[in-house]
Amino acid sequence: MTTYRQRCGTTTYTFDGLVDLLAKASPERSGDQLAGCAAESDAERAAAQWALADVPLTAFLADAVVPYETDEVTRLILDSHDAAAFAPVAQLTVGGLRDWLLEAAVAPDAAEQLRAVSRGLTPEMAAAVSKLMRNQDLILVARAVQVTSAFRTTIGLPGRFSTRLQPNHPTDDPRGISASILDGLLFGCGDAVIGINPATDSPQAAADLIHLIDDVRLRHDIPAQSCVLTHVTTTIGLIEAGVPVDLVFQSIAGTEGANRSFGVDLSVLREAYDAARSLDRGTVGTNAMYFETGQGSALSAGAHLGTGGRPVDQQTLEARAYAVAREFEPLLVNTVVGFIGPEYLYDGKQIIRAGLEDHFCAKLLGLPMGCDVCYTNHAEADQDDMDTLLTLLGAAGCSFVMAIPGADDVMLGYQSTSFHDALYVRRVLGLRPAPEFEAWLARHGMVDAAGRVRPVDPAASPLRALAGPQ
């Protein structure tokens, strides 16, 4: 194991291997402090960033952060590493990679350069370079990356910004859910997915909800996809039972142990991927998986230890989840950045930073990345912080965010972004819905020529059928 040393002022700091160095170089966050791996002072953090900047990228191929022998995510990362794609940056250090990315991001062929290197970068390399980057670097490079995915709509095209319509209900009441779907559609939301977190794990309840969304979609000829966010094994069963499943959902994490705590491994995800693809229900694309991630999930599961039994910082582990995701060509991936609570991300500053890091790392690694811009009531955060993160992510080319009535999820008990927030960010940044969805909105007179959603009288809209008999 390499020991890294860095002098900073009059003190020489020592870092015991890559795991320690990555953790100490991480911007401050409560989860790393809870895990006991954070820098103990700002000076130690600055020293770690200096030392990390000098680490050659090849070190990440030689020294696994989580042991290869005991972790299938590590084996996936190293076995699928593309040496040819890595070649343009193979001689660089972490600091050199930051400079290279910032140069590439302003080149005429930025998107091509960044796409070409994607499979040559490991999650640990992406996490490492992100620790050296300021927020504006994370935004600038992520914006230059172009990742598109498609099912019945196309996600991630330049100048587009999509939303997951999230009409959750504490008891899965179909009338209440339909009312929230109606409200969201009238605001032009739902072009990424109409996705429900069910209140129970019951397969029958999930099937009922999938049918509910599918009936709405077919009745109104909406180019959208449905998802009920239940466990992947439940969804596999629904597919076998002939339920009209569009997207297959699963929460994933960056270690084998954390994934096991979610009740999944790579082979189960492979089975789900094959089942989803077999349905072939997409019209403009075949991406059929939907993953959620979030910093802190591995620590929460007690599955955050890496090489030498040391705790790995939560942002590096989060980036490793993206290696799992990209194996299965998802339509959508999002970090649920502020959901986990203040013991992992304490306040608005930490949530904003983490949201930008997650978006950058995922985009760089080739994922259609969105973000659940959110917070809980015991975190030091409020809607002003969410406005900031939403605006920054819009500038960074984020693929999609959540759209929830009044930003208040009455089932999960947290606050995310609203229908109004989606109109806001599209307005200030000149962004439009996914093209297929915008064309549908236009056919119903719901958008103007610039793709902006008009105020609509619900009683005069054909969608009013969603409200049931009046």
Next chain:
Amino acid sequence: MSGDVAAQGADFWEPLRRTTQARIGLGRSGDSLPTRHLLEFRAAHAAARDAVHEPLDVAALQAQLDEPAHVVSSRASSRSEYLRRPDLGREPADLFSLPAPPPGSAAGPDLAIVLADGLSARALSDHGAAAYAALRAAMPGLTFAPPVIALQARVALGDHIGAALGARAVLVLIGERPGLSVADSIGVYLTHAPRPGRTDADRNCVSNVHPPHGMSYDAAARIVASLVAGARELGRSGVDLKDTSRDSALDSAPGGDGGELGQ
């Protein structure tokens, strides 16, 4: 024109609001949230934040209980530390204030009840004493340790308290993480044979106790009494213990609704 749309919209959404608590049909000021709804949201968030941060009025809670209560604090010395360090909230600062258990394992009480502030001291202030009384009344055949009020407490702090009292089982009544619409809900966690090192898989939880909107004290007490009896028969609580007193609304899996995952 926009005023007309808003007026029609108000009528249109009214019946739909009876189907969901979601904030539907809010209308638009341009692309944005109308002032009234902005202020409603802020007020709800402020209530939830205050519920997290207001300290428990220990004297008032003691006065509501019919018998003297002991007071224990966790190792978390402030609210800020409590929120950052759930591990400290699971461990007692000290247990000197508790009475020593009677000699001999057979002599201990059947049940200890801990009233914990958790993430909402307001919830405990509003519902703690009444829920405590309902629980006592629902289990007339059992012997009880004196009640314990626990400050800056997570669920697992009850394992230390139950063990120190020599109790065969412990119930932790704890303030749940406040939501935007409900800031005063308590959960009740059962741990059979409590001792340090128990995990969430060893517990059963009844959550969302906050009459009149949530579960009533008596309904919660009936379910808990059934779980306590089941655990005494089975010899353990947790994932193997199923509630047979009702069909749903039980989080037999660990965690519950209290933001208490990973406790």
